[in-house]
Amino acid sequence: MPLIPAFHEIRFPTSIAFGSSGGPERRTEVVALGSGGERRNARWAESRRRYDAGYGVRSLADLHAVIAFFEERRGKLFGFRWRDRADDGSAPLGTVPTATDQKLGIGDGMTTVFALKKIYGQLHAPYARPIAKPVEGSVSVAIDGTATEDFAVDLASGLVTLATAPTEGAIVTAGFRFDVPVRFDTDQLVINLAAFEAGEIPSIPIVEIKP
Numbered sequence: 001m002p003l004i005p006a007f008h009e010i011r012f013p014t015s016i017a018f019g020s021s022g023g024p025e026r027r028t029e030v031v032a033l034g035s036g037g038e039r040r041n042a043r044w045a046e047s048r049r050r051y052d053a054g055y056g057v058r059s060l061a062d063l064h065a066v067i068a069f070f071e072e073r074r075g076k077l078f079g080f081r082w083r084d085r086a087d088d089g090s091a092p093l094g095t096v097p098t099a100t101d102q103k104l105g106i107g108d109g110m111t112t113v114f115a116l117k118k119i120y121g122q123l124h125a126p127y128a129r130p131i132a133k134p135v136e137g138s139v140s141v142a143i144d145g146t147a148t149e150d151f152a153v154d155l156a157s158g159l160v161t162l163a164t165a166p167t168e169g170a171i172v173t174a175g176f177r178f179d180v181p182v183r184f185d186t187d188q189l190v191i192n193l194a195a196f197e198a199g200e201i202p203s204i205p206i207v208e209i210k211p
Helices: 060-073
Strands: 007-011 021-025 028-032 038-042 048-052 079-082 102-106 113-115 117-120 127-130 140-143 146-148 151-153 159-162 171-175 178-184 205-208
Touching (some): 102 117
Antiparallel strands (some): 102 171, 117 127, 140 146
């Protein structure tokens, strides 16, 4: 049985996260050929998010909040939730999620459990991103376009369990908001109190946790 990393179901202070920088990262191997051409190979099947929360620390209150949060997580030891303001919902940025936003699967008359996911792209090489940390109360589900309330969602894994298996060929969709499972990517906070009234932590690296 694989080891399950320790995780705290708590969100990093949102007001500080809003001032952060970061986004998706991929690992691609590029091999230069003698002819001048190249071959590219994806080393990772899925992208991984990285952030720097240091940009969001703008006051002593923010500084104290980060120190307390960091200490309670024991540095890198415990994971936590992170709200990525640039990408935190099943619908396009700035719009409200609906039950038909994302296709989770097709019914076979037996399956009742479907994993939340978000599709990026359409025609060339769509990427299905697993969503493991939906926000409580934000998930809606539809079967063949008709909303249903007969489901339960695991907020720790992103698995949706329907009360009744959808009929064969029925399309199961969902709408939701979500957090990113992350951890600190450092065991040390370097604090600068040169400007005492504000204080700053130049860099607070945070990295997405992958299963």
